[in-house]
Amino acid sequence: MVLHARGDRTMDAETAELKLLDTAERLFDERGVQAVGMDAIRTASGVSLKRLYQVFPSKELLVEAVLRRRDEAVRAALTGHGERVADGPYERALAVFDWLAGWFAEPDFRGCAFINTFGELGGVTPSVAAVARDHKAALRAYFAEQTDALGAPPVLADQLALLANGAMAVAGITGSPEPAAQAKAAARVLLDAR
Amino acid sequence: MVLHARGDRTMDAETAELKLLDTAERLFDERGVQAVGMDAIRTASGVSLKRLYQVFPSKELLVEAVLRRRDEAVRAALTGHGERVADGPYERALAVFDWLAGWFAEPDFRGCAFINTFGELGGVTPSVAAVARDHKAALRAYFAEQTDALGAPPVLADQLALLANGAMAVAGITGSPEPAAQAKAAARVLLDAR
DNA sequence: GCATCGGGAGAACGTTCGTTCTCTCGACCG
């Protein structure tokens, strides 16, 4: 509960945390983690350094929080998109690639944050590696839900996940949204093959 | 030409360049680019800082040289492996995934250097982004050679490249070599589907 | 009204980094 309702000069901890996560996510996506200083996050977010370190006592914890929030957002978007636009496991599996297409077409798309951050910090920061592993396991699990419902062998879920991750990596590097459609067509072939 | 054949206390420029590229590649793979200082490369390679900056006038140029050399090595390994173990475009396309399997099984495998370095520096260093793009275009071109020979449509080459890149990303993050075999099986389905 | 608390702004601190400079010494040239 907010006990002190002052003017606009200060902000409560929840607002600060939200602004920090939003700002850090955007800057990390644009420039990478190490290229963004805490001071840049302070300036871009308007949250004071003191508050910043109250909410996230170190940069590593901020990075972890950004990735965890994005992990949850992606999981929710995936299942939400699947339920909205497709019914049946076959369509839901394919709908993932439509969701990727929309993501890749965003003007500031620069690849998957988990692939990128793992590449930058995965060899040096175990917590980052763990979040990336968890996230990719969740994507595979979503495909596995659909393939299980189809009675398909588990390896099909792995293969659909490879297509999705390959599309993210290639779309990020080339800047083209095409990999989403290419991966969707390949996924359809794999789904139809059995 | 080496005019001064001294003892072992100095080394000529070619030897220094080789040692620097080898050392930098290993350290960059292990820890990422920004986590490795020029001093660490100096110490690990035994090449003096003075020589280092004679051969590579900046860290950015060293990173670029490491990636370009690896690009050429991968291209050569790909075609060499294809010619050695497989004949015919169908087998050559699949042989890429056997080559990936051997790579993923190396004890210090930490993912594709181009995917990882793009994630770290691609948003900030255009030359790094360009090398990564070129490298991924070359992989796609290798697949395109095989699919063209098979009379398959060009999109199949993109799809095989998505499988290969997805396997690299997932194998790097999870540390498992399995994605290579899963991708190979999927590639076979795609190749057989037409 | 006054003491206290907590926050914002930003200076300060210690470290690390990329890069350059200094010092020294061995090898070649006359």
Next chain:
DNA sequence: CGGTCGAGAGAACGAACGTTCTCCCGATGC
């Protein structure tokens, strides 16, 4: 053999970073 060149070792420099500290002010409680 004396002078010059270039190399190695590592100190030094300036900037940037993550983190902490200082100063000041407005709001709250008695």
